[in-house]
Amino acid sequence: MARMLKSRPHLTHHSLHYIRKDRLLDTPLCELPLSLDRHWVKKNIQKLYRELKNKGIKFKPHIWISDDWFSPDGSAGFALPFFILHPRLIELEIEMIGEAEGATPKWCMQLMRHETGHAMDNAYHLRKNKKRQELFGLTTEPYPEAYLPNPRSKEFVRHLAGHYAQSHPDEDWAETFATWLTPRSGWRTKYKNWPALEKLLLLDSMMDSLKGKKPPHLKWTEVDSIEKNKQTLREYYRKKRIRFGMNKSPMFKRDLKRIFSSHGKVPAWKFIHSHKKEIVEEVAKETDLQLFKVKKIVVEIQRSCREEELRLISSDTQTSQAKKKALIHLIMDNTDRFFEERSGHIIM
Numbered sequence: 014m015a016r017m018l019k020s021r022p023h024l025t026h027h028s029l030h031y032i033r034k035d036r037l038l039d040t041p042l043c044e045l046p047l048s049l050d051r052h053w054v055k056k057n058i059q060k061l062y063r064e065l066k067n068k069g070i071k072f073k074p075h076i077w078i079s080d081d082w083f084s085p086d087g088s089a090g091f092a093l094p095f096f097i098l099h100p101r102l103i104e105l106e107i108e109m110i111g112e113a114e115g116a117t118p119k120w121c122m123q124l125m126r127h128e129t130g131h132a133m134d135n136a137y138h139l140r141k142n143k144k145r146q147e148l149f150g151l152t153t154e155p156y157p158e159a160y161l162p163n164p165r166s167k168e169f170v171r172h173l174a175g176h177y178a179q180s181h182p183d184e185d186w187a188e189t190f191a192t193w194l195t196p197r198s199g200w201r202t203k204y205k206n207w208p209a210l211e212k213l214l215l216l217d218s219m220m221d222s223l224k225g226k227k228p229p230h231l232k233w234t235e236v237d238s239i240e241k242n243k244q245t246l247r248e249y250y251r252k253k254r255i256r257f258g259m260n261k262s263p264m265f266k267r268d269l270k271r272i273f274s275s276h277g278k279v280p281a282w283k284f285i286h287s288h289k290k291e292i293v294e295e296v297a298k299e300t301d302l303q304l305f306k307v308k309k310i311v312v313e314i315q316r317s318c319r320e321e322e323l324r325l326i327s328s329d330t331q332t333s334q335a336k337k338k339a340l341i342h343l344i345m346d347n348t349d350r351f352f353e354e355r356s357g358h359i360i361m
Contacts, residue, residue: 029101037105038247042239047078047098053118054098061125064194069224074132077235080249082115082124084131085236089228091128095239097121107286108319109250110257111312123173123191130190131183136228139219140183148212149189150182157181164303167207170200175305189216265317265343272339277324282315284325288337296344310344 024032024046032040049055062073075090078098084091096102097116106113115121134140140152162176169178169185170192178188189212192200204210273281285292289311296307325336 026099029099032101034105037101038250039245041245042080042095042242042249045095045099045102045239047095047239049076049078049098052098054093054121057118057121057125060122061129064126064196065129067196068194068220070133070220071223071225072133072136072228074129074136075233075235076125078239079235079237080239080242082128083236084128084135085234087135087230087232088234088236089132089136089231090233090235091125091132092235092237093121093125093128105246108282110253111286111315126191126194127173127187129194130187133190134183134186135232136230137223137226138230139186142219144215145186145219148215149186152183154182162303167204168209170204170209170213174308185212186216189213193217193220265314265347266321268343268347269314269317269321269323272336272343273318273323274326275322275324277326279325279328281318281323281325284328284333284336285311285315285318285340288333292337292340292344295341296348299341300345300348302348306348307344310348314340314344 024044026046029046058076065072077092078095079092081094096106096113103113103116115124139145160180162179164176170189172188172191178185192198193213193216200213204213293304293307293311296302297304
């Protein structure tokens with residue numbers, strides 16, 4: 014007699030808060046109960062559309078749920094990642110990867126403006142503009158596997174972290190567009206006497222010429238929609254961790270075991286995450302290391318703590334300050350070793 018297979022219980026937005034981690038990881042992405050309605054992301058989308066309207070732009074990018082932030086080439090829209098649509102999934106993303114990109118309304122708006130820059134480019138074929146090609150470079154230039162930005166360069170705007178505008182001409186365009194679109198960004202004053210201002214002025218002129226014009230090239234294909242993605246969360250994170258170079262052996266194991274314990278109420282990785290901003294800024298200040306590089310080290314330390322199941326015995330103010338200080342010194346003493354072992358490249 015054939016054995017009956019147990020079917021997965023139907024997930025709801027509410028039950029997603031309480032499902033066991035192993036059951037959640039075995040859930041296909043297409044079965045996650047997610048929607049852009051009744052969520053703060055919906056308010057962000059409405060805000061984005063208002064910003065475009067206020068600029069006189071007659072274009073609303075189509076937005077759908079996928080497994081990452083991206084605007085497919087030729088598409089007049091963009092995808093946003095599933096995990097920002099539920100607190101439990103944000104928590105899981107942080108646990109598995111170290112951060113959840115776009116998980117706050119402000120960060121999400123920054124990314125949405127950036128992706129809208131790509132979608133505008135596709136909808137109006139703006140990459141064909143000769144002056145744009147001259148100032149920004151060609152779309153056909155290959156994307157690098159990694160890039161090492163110059164944090165002191167004034168040829169690029171500074172919108173997303175990591176000096177992302179320096180990674181490729183199309184990202185430079187999208188970052189410049191996002192800066193231009195952001196209300197009260199004061200870009201004319203902020204970038205005065207910067208070479209980047211010439212790019213902003215060109216983009217401003219191009220957008221002025223598009224006022225009231227409907228886009229001639231509308232393609233609404235939802236590439237890699239979550240509704241068609243049958244891989245489980247477990248498989249999604251296995252692939253993502255490999256892609257991010259997180260399948261290597263944990264770093265700083267011995268040192269971290271001196272700082273933290275094998276028992277206690279608070280997981281060490283959660284403690285580090287809650288103090289990440291302070292740790293990153295302090296290390297960057299003391300070492301002159303770029304923020305995005307320090308952030309990379311902290312993410313690796315979180316991973317090591319999680320894999321070693323390290324915990325914090327007490328979370329009182331005195332203990333927390335001591336642990337933060339110990340972590341800061343650990344990072345400062347090991348920056349050279351970290352980048353030697355990780356080849357010195359930051360994958361974006």
